[in-house]
Amino acid sequence: MIQLATAPPRTPEELAERCLAAGMAIDRPVSEGDLTEILEFIPHWLAVADADTDEQRAVLLNALLASASAHPRVTDHADGGWHIHYRDDGLGLGAVLRAVVSVGTALHLTGRGMHRLGRCTLAECGRVYADFTRGGRQRYCCHACANRDAVRRHRARRAAGRERAQRVAQGRVAGGEASGDGETVACGVPNGRGDGRRHSRRPA
Ligand SMILES: [Zn+2]
Ligand SMILES: [Zn+2]
Structure with missing residues (x-):
């Protein structure tokens, strides 16, 4: 998601290619509507990254979860082995991606710390990062920006x-x-x- 937010895709084909490259299974043709859905979703997700407090972040993220996710279910589609979907079956890539990103963000923040999502401190960069560091004190998106x-x-x-x-x-x-x-x-x-x-x- 960080890559998609940093450089939004311009065509449905590009969206599909980038999701495939990130390891997502795509069962249905990707449409203009999927692209529109994701382009509209990006600013809402960035608002979660920009939230000032953990509470505010939770409120914004819960709103995304409410609109993007569904009750969990176990599935073994696409020969991928049994795993959990937090969404309805038969959705297009736009809806799938919104669910995957919302739930993924919630799992990351609750599992590692609510503060572990932010914007690069380098003024002219401003890219979003998810903090997976051991200490959890990341302030830049990459080493180049930190240097x-x-x-x-x-x-x-x-x-x-x-x-x-x-x-x-x-x-x-x-x-x-x-x-x-x-x-x-x-x-x-x-x-x-x-x-x-x-x-x-x-x-x-
Ligand atoms: Zn799946
Ligand atoms: Zn940066």
Whole structure:
């Protein structure tokens, strides 16, 4: 689902191909209606990922489950071995996918932690991730985004440090001029930049 939400399919064929590639069995022809259904479903699922609190997330997810899932039943269709469907039989791919994603999201969040779904912290990325990490503290969709943000924060810290140093230096100069005698302030500047000249100009 994350892939479909990140780059929504443009045609029913593309939707079918991507579901097959993800290991889903497709028993019925995929229609324009299936595609429309999924494109309409994506923002509702993203709202679950964007929920601010666990309670809000549960409310939104329960609404999806109510409209997408049905009572569980045991089936062995498509030679896949016995397994559970949380949906009615004979549905199109759009409805199947909505049920699979809603139930899958519910199982993931209740099994591993309600907070384990979110958006990448990198501002310009914003991709959704499902957190399967051991510690459950994932904040980025991938290592590339985490690295890029780490480099950016490091540079921002360095720039802020330089700015602070500049301000301190300027403050010293300004303080020296304002104090009139300048003995304690200007003389103490270790880099010696311009101190000599400033002192020589003073009527000491
Ligand atoms: Zn099945
Ligand atoms: Zn990212």
